[in-house]
Amino acid sequence: MTATLLQTRELTKQFAKNDVATVALRDFTLSIEEGSFVTVLGRSGCGKSTLLNLLAGLTQPSKGEVRYRDRVLTGPDTEIGYLTQSDTLMPWRDVLRNVEMPLEIRGTPARERRAVATELIGRVGLTGFEHHYPRELSGGMRRRTSLARLLAGNPSTLLMDEPFGALDAQLRAELQADLLRLWHEGGQTVVFVTHDIEEALLLGDRVVVLGKIGAILLDRPIELARPRNADTLRVDPEFVALHTELAAALQEGAR
Amino acid sequence: MTATLLQTRELTKQFAKNDVATVALRDFTLSIEEGSFVTVLGRSGCGKSTLLNLLAGLTQPSKGEVRYRDRVLTGPDTEIGYLTQSDTLMPWRDVLRNVEMPLEIRGTPARERRAVATELIGRVGLTGFEHHYPRELSGGMRRRTSLARLLAGNPSTLLMDEPFGALDAQLRAELQADLLRLWHEGGQTVVFVTHDIEEALLLGDRVVVLGKIGAILLDRPIELARPRNADTLRVDPEFVALHTELAAALQEGAR
């Protein structure tokens, strides 16, 4: 449980346009332990998605490097699953075939991948919508389909960019519980970006608050006892103290 | 303040595909007073966006009708502004020109629309990004650009589908305050879809909770004193009671 899985060193990403570049992330250094659940908080535009893109190997850093299991990451890796912030479902595939896709690429036999996909679709509450195309789904349903697709790939590292932002409280609670169960049983490593301080505290065993261009404003372990329950937690003094601390850190980042 | 502005009668929307139709909304009847701030809560896929599309005149009902100022609504109306759930920024226009667009269509002179747009871009915290194209923005920044564009149209009725879902707590609070100020000063009518019970209570003077296919599970006025402050509200017993009531209604809708 203590081996370093993901590591970034002076990671910098800037987007050049003619002779000027917009800096999205600068000199970002962080180590993530195998099996840990790290939540990332930060203001809009502070570089969270940019960071996840780099951790997933989707884009190449302008400077610095990402190491995964002590090897420099040069491209995507099937061990790393990534739920991106924006929707990347294939519009020409229905829900079932979208969820089957990672298995299809892996060469899983049709029967098996159908079974796995159907099970996952049930888990995200989309039973009955297997043959809907993405454009025939609501925003939250599309998000859930993406989630099912991510899980179908069965990655050992999960990068998630605001996965539950578009979901109602009820569904969000269910899926949070589901994710925690999965993590608990499977020993995955999770990097979870959210805007919701409560969610960050409810899920993570470590929280990182980012400021402008990815400056680390706060990086602390969350030692709240598990299983955590939202309703009881809200009145827990330790939780309230943490909430205040994080909110203050975020506020600082605003300046 | 008491004239009925928007009214739906037995509104039904179903999406046909061959001989089967998926029902998104059925027999939905609701009246919205001029100048009111109505928040809408409901589970993912319950028909909230479908309802807003109908209220905006973007789609035609399968049955029933939408009346706006006592006339049947047959198409979009510039008085009604609509912030859709998914992003509809023009990818070939930079932030400034996207925000200018409603003014451009209205025929506002270039100087004036530049001034208005620049002011609005500042209000949503995007100063410095005027010449970024949408793909060069973060998810939250795109959302804010859409918001600025909506406000540029200066509509007297605002339909908003989860406008602040992708924003951090700090920014969300700022924009909520901004929206309330605008509403307070301008007397607009707002229909605001959210997944966040707290947000619903913080903003609305009426909350509608929708169940499956748009069944109205709860429709009640919120009489919490304004200005409402999130931090003090959280310990207000009236707020807590309302929160519990809404959560219960939502939970009921889940069955």
Add this chain to the structure above:
Amino acid sequence: ASRGSSTPTGTLNIGQISNSVAFFPLFIAEQRGIFAEEGVKLGDRPRLGTGAKVAAALKSGSIDLGAGVVTDAFNLAESDDGTRIVSSLVSEYYVDIIVATSLDVPGDGASVEDKAAALVGKKIGITGPGSGTEALVKYLFGRIGKDAAVDATLVNLGAAATSAVGALKSGRVDALAFFQPIGQQAEAVGAGRIFISPARGDVPSMRGALHGVMFSTTALLDKKKDEVAAFQRAMGKALEVIHGDEAEVRQLLGQYLDKSDPAAVDALVPILRSEVPSTPDVQRDAYETAKRFHLDSGLVTNAPDYSAVILG
């Protein structure tokens, strides 16, 4: 339904099928300023490729005179009885049968029937269906009791020399029936040799047939009487030039066919002098020979009487 001429007074637009040797007199008259001397100006001189297009151009009034072969005039006469043949430019049938060098055929001394028999079963390139080149093959086959459509494979190659010589040289066809100077060009590059040449006298029954002509319709001619008369005088002078000093003719022809192989041009000069008539007026016997050939070969089903179609 023909429209009248669209050209100004004093000007003639002439549509030619091609830049073939038959229209060499036009070049001479222009080059030597003969048209100007006679008081007529040449306007546009489009190359139209086929008789159908020359007819279309005449009907639309965009040209006043068509330069083609007598077949084209016969075809036009079928749909327009105002058709008139204005001048005679060549009074020999200037289509040759050219065979590939490798083809085993009787020598030059053999009779035309023996030569025609050697073509049976061969692939023969022609310009197109309904053309004078096809007619020659049909006529020759008819003389030995064969049917060209059955006893040979006729291949349409269009009017371009490159296609024709290319097909012959690369062995895609065994023989060509093509107008001058394709035969001379094929000989110049060693692709084949002229095997049967009516113009050379190889087919006695076709001797002196009217072939290259200027033609038009009364709808056009009525408005251009003076210009056409001047044109006719100019043609007379041009034909005199061709029958004059041989070196001069060689030099003019070299200019006309400026891109052709000099050997081909050399070969052409004596042939040209023998097939060009001394006067542009259409001679009755030349006309009748041509008419007989056209009807016999099935090239046309009707042909007007001499008196009906000749301007004058």
Add this chain to the structure above:
Amino acid sequence: MTEASGVITETAGNGGPVRVAVPRTWWQRHGTTTTVWVLRLALIAFVLVLWEIAGERWIDITFTSKPTDIVTRLVEWAADGTLWLHSWITVQEIVYGFLLGAVTGALAGFVLASLNLLYRVLDPFIMALYSIPKVALAPLFIVWFGIGMHMKVLLAAATVFFLVFLNTAAGVRDVDRGLVDAVRLMGGNRWDIARKVVLPASMTGVLTGLKVAIPYALIGAVIGELVASNRGLGYLINDAAAQFDTAGVFATLVVLSVIAAVLNVFVGLIDKRVNKWKPIND
């Protein structure tokens, strides 16, 4: 709008979405198609009648013929077999030429569009080659490929190739990066990306390429037959034109148009199949 319906019958259970049966009348099902066909036939009838009347009264039919003459010619040709013989040959050339050109064009489009540098280097040469009028190259085609069917198939394929190639390449270069990245994240290789993202995403381009290429398969084959042939519809046109038989020329053109329409229906069917996920325009 097909949403309006009579009796609404619940069909789905509790867990799944709410679905209702919307039985449609014959007219709701086939109304648009019927309207379209009626309008098409009406248009044809109108044009034919106008043409016939104009041919009799106002215009010179030497160059435009008239419908009754054309039909007469078609019936004649159908009866004596001319029609079938020549059409069959041309259809073969068209189909082979189209398939050859479309397959190579689509492949080249997929491959070159993803090799950006190579595409940029070759683009002007491709355009230059493409701009050469095929008729000007007819002699070379004859020398290289003979006067048989091969030559016509290649001539047709040469034109189809460019149209499909350029349209495919444009479609491929317009594919959403996000979708490509999604497949990369799933461990997809180049081939997976091509098959599972680029192909479906660039279908509009590919199909437009196929659609605009159909006529050129025909034109290519016919040009080939005009140049070196004694069979096929191109030969028929040539033959009829030489004999001033305008009705014959138009009769052949009618046959060509019918072949084009049939091929167009095929591409339309593919279009319908691969685009069934798209919203129906209303």
Add this chain to the structure above:
Amino acid sequence: MTEASGVITETAGNGGPVRVAVPRTWWQRHGTTTTVWVLRLALIAFVLVLWEIAGERWIDITFTSKPTDIVTRLVEWAADGTLWLHSWITVQEIVYGFLLGAVTGALAGFVLASLNLLYRVLDPFIMALYSIPKVALAPLFIVWFGIGMHMKVLLAAATVFFLVFLNTAAGVRDVDRGLVDAVRLMGGNRWDIARKVVLPASMTGVLTGLKVAIPYALIGAVIGELVASNRGLGYLINDAAAQFDTAGVFATLVVLSVIAAVLNVFVGLIDKRVNKWKPIND
């Protein structure tokens, strides 16, 4: 990747985004373009040398000519003015034909693609018309439009029209409904939608249409000149072919290719301009 840079200098203030100057070397700026041009020139040189050697040793240059002969002919024509006279005429026909066909085609594409029923009714007729080999209609073109420049411009325009029309229509039918709705919400009318959404969104289609149409503007004009001409590059080809002057034929084709390449550069510039918002492929 141009992100890597030396000294990083902050340039933006506090409120705005963080921007840094990334001074690029000459090679970073123009490296790709230079590489592309060097490769293009190398390719040309390679082909020419191969052709020349092949022409001298292995193949029969009667039908393919060889580069030195072609250059000689071009120099001759340039010196005596032939080249400029004929090229100028053809260029005019091409440009007018292209503009006429492209403008009408794009307009028809925009209008018809938004009138779904009409489009469906007309589609087979458009395809049928488009499939008619223009050469077969040459006599009609002459009767209707004469033998002057008009006829050639119209022949070029006729082909360009269809290509631009079909590509535009395909592009228009593929436009994102969400964006159209956004403009409707802003109170935009049909014209606003066409100008502010459909036009920019369908640019890929329109530009592909323009690109594939360029060669056909050339081919159309040349075919027109082959049909009836005493001037222009088509006439030059015809004349050279009739006299068995292969070098002349190829010299003309070279000129045509150059014209096509120049027009292609123009369309490329438009492409770059309207697509500057798109990510650069890397």
